[in-house]
Amino acid sequence: MNFEYMLEILPRFFSVIPVTALIIxxxxxxxxxxxxxxxxxxxxxxxxxxxxxxIYLSFTRxxxxxxxxxxxxxxxxxxxxxxGIAVTNVEPIVAAIACLVFYNGAFMSEILRPAYLAIxxxxxxxxxxxxxxxxxxxSRITMPQLIPIALPGMTNAMIHLIHDSSLxxxxxxxxxxxxxxxxxxxxxxxxxxxxxxxxxxxxxxxxLIFEQLVKLFDKRRRxxxxxxxxxxxxxxx
Amino acid sequence: xxNIENLLLRLGGNDILKNIDLSVESGxxxxxxxxxxxxxxxxxxxxxxLEAPYxxxxxxxxxxxxxSKISQRDKxxxxxxxxxxxxxxxxxxxxxxxxxVMEAQVLVQKKSKQAAYDESLDQxxxxxxxxxxxxxxxxxxxxxxxxxxxxxxxxxHPSVILFDEPTSAxxxxxxxxxxxxxxxxxxSGMTILLVTHEMRFAKxxxxxxxxxxxxxxxxxxxxxxxxxxxxxxxxxxxxxxxxTPNFEI
Numbered sequence: 452m453n454f455e456y457m458l459e460i461l462p463r464f465f466s467v468i469p470v471t472a473l474i475i476x477x478x479x480x481x482x483x484x485x486x487x488x489x490x491x492x493x494x495x496x497x498x499x500x501x502x503x504x505x506i507y508l509s510f511t512r513x514x515x516x517x518x519x520x521x522x523x524x525x526x527x528x529x530x531x532x533x534x535g536i537a538v539t540n541v542e543p544i545v546a547a548i549a550c551l552v553f554y555n556g557a558f559m560s561e562i563l564r565p566a567y568l569a570i571x572x573x574x575x576x577x578x579x580x581x582x583x584x585x586x587x588x589x590s591r592i593t594m595p596q597l598i599p600i601a602l603p604g605m606t607n608a609m610i611h612l613i614h615d616s617s618l619x620x621x622x623x624x625x626x627x628x629x630x631x632x633x634x635x636x637x638x639x640x641x642x643x644x645x646x647x648x649x650x651x652x653x654x655x656x657x658x659l660i661f662e663q664l665v666k667l668f669d670k671r672r673r674x675x676x677x678x679x680x681x682x683x684x685x686x687x688x
Numbered sequence: 689x690x691n692i693e694n695l696l697l698r699l700g701g702n703d704i705l706k707n708i709d710l711s712v713e714s715g716x717x718x719x720x721x722x723x724x725x726x727x728x729x730x731x732x733x734x735x736x737x738l739e740a741p742y743x744x745x746x747x748x749x750x751x752x753x754x755x756s757k758i759s760q761r762d763k764x765x766x767x768x769x770x771x772x773x774x775x776x777x778x779x780x781x782x783x784x785x786x787x788x789v790m791e792a793q794v795l796v797q798k799k800s801k802q803a804a805y806d807e808s809l810d811q812x813x814x815x816x817x818x819x820x821x822x823x824x825x826x827x828x829x830x831x832x833x834x835x836x837x838x839x840x841x842x843x844x845h846p847s848v849i850l851f852d853e854p855t856s857a858x859x860x861x862x863x864x865x866x867x868x869x870x871x872x873x874x875x876s877g878m879t880i881l882l883v884t885h886e887m888r889f890a891k892x893x894x895x896x897x898x899x900x901x902x903x904x905x906x907x908x909x910x911x912x913x914x915x916x917x918x919x920x921x922x923x924x925x926x927x928x929x930x931x932t933p934n935f936e937i
Binding site for chain 1: 738770772774776
């Protein structure tokens with residue numbers, strides 16, 4: 452083990468951490484928005500779309516994420532061609548983000564839907580009976596009650612996403628893992644173990660920071676659930 | 689004030705309510721009684737469109753609604769003139785007592801915060817819970833929650849309050865305080881439609897009692913008519929279960 456070498460290459464990763472962070476942030480936010488749409492279609496059982504969502508969810512759940520990445524990377528140009536837009540190749544980072552958004556739209560909707568269903572129906576009826584508009588009901592009643600219920604699941608989704616993002620080097624994105632491969636080959640594989648251990652430490656730190664952030668929220672979440680009278684307050688997070 | 693003609697409620701292919709004609713005058717207290725599963729609650733929920741009737745017409749405060757074609761606007765307009773007190777209270781769990789009573793005034797009625805606050809204090813005073821402003825519903829007893837929910841309903845100054853079995857979910861020793869509050873509301877001249885299994889209370893408080901059976905209005909009249917002088921065999925059979933009337937045989 453060559454610790455000096457590990458310390459030597461560590462700063463080189465600082466330049467690509469923002470790439471990973473950006474991909475995770477964009478995928479999480481866009482994925483969340485998509486999952487809200489998917490959840491609405493599913494809980495309102497909007498005809499036709501609801502069926503389509505079943506297929507969508509079933510697909511994303513069954514196909515390995517690495518395979519989905521390849522399908523997006525090689526499939527987007529084919530799809531665009533069908534609409535008459537000629538592109539020979541698509542930026543790997545775009546394909547990666549598109550894929551992670553697509554995947555998380557399904558994954559997170561499976562967290563939001565049960566959380567929504569856990570809210571007492573009487574809450575909505577009370578809002579209806581007072582003449583709340585759909586948006587007022589959503590923003591004043593649904594969202595504030597749904598967030599604390601969904602938070603542990605969302606935390607898990609985020610950790611999954613951080614892990615899944617380490618696969619996107621496979622389609623050529625130079626993120627943390629991508630750079631690790633490059634550095635690894637610079638020394639003809641002599642220091643592979645050192646390189647990957649360095650990367651492991653970086654992922655570890657990222658996860659630790661994230662976990663600490665969640666802990667800040669979690670205390671509050673438990674308190675909220677308690678005074679709202681929801682009994683369940685356990686769950687990962 | 690409220691007039692329903694020929695209401696038909698159909699759910700999952702079953703006619704839950706049929707041929708319902710009902711009219712309520714301003715300031716009147718009307719109780720709906722009858723066996724469980726007979727459609728009393730459903731009828732109440734049709735009035736603020738929590739259930740969507742299949743057909744029928746309703747006139748409410750000079751507006752006429754055709755149940756077979758209700759728009760989103762109709763729904764909001766109707767709901768903003770009515771208020772409902774639920775069996776399970778349904779206070780907003782994420783809001784304090786004060787916020788529960790205040791919110792619809794600010795959000796729906798566009799009152800100023802100050803005006804809504806004053807009104808809320810007033811109503812909470814009337815139901816005897818002014819000292820619980822900052823409590824969350826989960827911290828209150830069932831009776832207290834139901835009284836807050838009555839304050840919430842009163843605070844929007846509805847044309848009618850729909851009480852849906854307001855004491856059915858309460859522990860027996862808490863029923864009294866809620867009935868007492870409802871009695872005060874009735875005395876204030878508020879128009880009330882009340883679904884209840886508290887026969888004595890219904891007899892006491894109502895101007896008119898409607899006996900429903902099998903999704904239809906079986907008989908209606910003054911409390912005296914229904915409870916003491918009914919000739920309708922279904923009514924008599926139903927009442928004999930929990931009440932010993934002075935029927936003249």
